[in-house]
Amino acid sequence: MSYLTRWQKPVVASWPTFGRLADLRDEIGRLFEAPLAEFARSSRLLSGWNPALDVFEDKDNVFVKAELPGMKREDIEVSLHDNTLSISGERKAENNHKDAEVYRSERFVGRFQRTISLPWAVASDKVKAEYKVGILTVTLPKTEEAKPKQIDVSFS
């Protein structure tokens, strides 16, 4: 009996160890969850700025519209390579409020890039870009080969 009692002691003593382990697990959980929840709320921390894009087409052109509010024209880069359109640029921090206290800072500052593969071959030398009310519109004329054609079928 006394042996058994002596044996029990370490078992009872081990419970707080388990407790501590559970605490540790909780701690680790918190450690990972808390910042992740924070990240999830502001996904930009993980992925940067992915300006929203719309792509349209008519029979002659492909149009790409991107929301890029508050940019300077010279800070927007549009390039076309192998029928892949890339819109990139950088929004610089404006330091005209240097001595100001910041209450909210939700607007993104830094570099961004979006790349899309165009559905049609386009004439790279005739691409036009326009930037108005914070929206960049890139007009890409389709090549003659990519345009839909009416084929006259003659029946004999």
Next chain:
Amino acid sequence: MPATVQKENQHETNHATTHEYVTPEVNIFETKDGYILEAEMPGVGKDGLEITLDNNELTIAGHRSSETVPGEPLFRERRLSDYRRVFELDPAIDSAKISAKMDQGVLTLTLPKSEKVKPRKITVD
């Protein structure tokens, strides 16, 4: 006539409940002279902007200028709802002196503090 008004009001409320808005992202700074609020509203021109002040509640709303949709959509990510966000103003703001500027889809509001709350240096004779 009252019937028309009632009908219109009802229409208004229906409209309001079904309306979805995009919350513009903002930066707010405080300087010694007042506050500066910048809000991102791409697609909104000067005429699409609606700024209302009701007591201490400032509402900024932006209606996207009737953007022409060029052809058939292939891929869409942009949300085309109007923008709306409400702010509570510091009572120190002189609401008569609020000014607004719109540039490339970014609204900048300057909200000056009234003279009497600005920090002043008092010289001792």
